[in-house]
Amino acid sequence: SQQGEEDPQALSIQEGENATMNCSYKTSINNLQWYRQNSGRGLVHLILIRSNEREKHSGRLRVTLDTSKKSSSLLITASRAADTASYFCATDPDSGGSNYKLTFGKGTLLTVNP
Amino acid sequence: NAGVTQTPKFQVLKTGQSMTLQCAQDMNHEYMSWYRQDPGMGLRLIHYSVGAGITDQGEVPNGYNVSRSTTEDFPLRLLSAAPSQTSVYFCASSYGQAGANVLTFGAGSRLTVL
Numbered sequence: 599s600q601q602g603e604e605d606p607q608a609l610s611i612q613e614g615e616n617a618t619m620n621c622s623y624k625t626s627i628n629n630l631q632w633y634r635q636n637s638g639r640g641l642v643h644l645i646l647i648r649s650n651e652r653e654k655h656s657g658r659l660r661v662t663l664d665t666s667k668k669s670s671s672l673l674i675t676a677s678r679a680a681d682t683a684s685y686f687c688a689t690d691p692d693s694g695g696s697n698y699k700l701t702f703g704k705g706t707l708l709t710v711n712p
Numbered sequence: 713n714a715g716v717t718q719t720p721k722f723q724v725l726k727t728g729q730s731m732t733l734q735c736a737q738d739m740n741h742e743y744m745s746w747y748r749q750d751p752g753m754g755l756r757l758i759h760y761s762v763g764a765g766i767t768d769q770g771e772v773p774n775g776y777n778v779s780r781s782t783t784e785d786f787p788l789r790l791l792s793a794a795p796s797q798t799s800v801y802f803c804a805s806s807y808g809q810a811g812a813n814v815l816t817f818g819a820g821s822r823l824t825v826l
Binding site: 628629631633638639640641642643646648686688690698699700701702703704705 | 716756760814815820
């Protein structure tokens with residue numbers, strides 16, 4: 599079953615604008631991760647935020663986590679055409695012990711128009 | 713560093729045929745996993761392994777077998793292919809740090825079952 603659900607399913611913006619994608623999940627987590635997938639390629643890890651963190655930055659990426667609402671957002675600032683890709687959130691469930699079943703959402707397709 | 717290498721990249725099978733998707737990593741990662749990606753479904757975990765000789769089922773294990781005889785290799789076997797197994801398959805690996813399981817993905821293997 600899907601743990602994370604991204605919103606919106608698709609997003610189209612102009613180069614230079616900011617892009618915001620959201621992820622909601624159902625159960626307690628150890629951490630939440632965001633991955634990017636360019637068309638026809640494998641997924642690439644972008645950023646990880648732990649359950650005790652509220653915000654994290656990496657370059658033009660800003661991730662927030664609200665565990666009370668079981669939601670996360672990914673903000674890409676000053677977007678570029680090269681940011682065109684699908685973005686997935688993945689949740690690492692807190693099952694009380696070692697758990698390696700990272701669960702992915704269905705993704706948000708971001709198109710950045712030049 | 714090659715990272716995670718998957719072969720073949722493309723394969724067409726007839727219903728009932730068997731085949732093995734190969735996955736190899738050169739990063740000395742303990743954790744390896746197989747996901748399938750279908751349109752509108754995101755990625756779903758098939759099987760995973762936390763070390764040589766240890767495997768476990770994911771969300772959608774039926775119709776697939778795995779084994780882990782070495783740290784480097786984690787092949788996925790389809791014993792009797794069905795059209796429902798038409799998908800893109802991704803192998804992923806990590807150091808397997810509990811609570812921070814960050815995955816490195818292969819480029820994918822696109823399988824069509826006629």
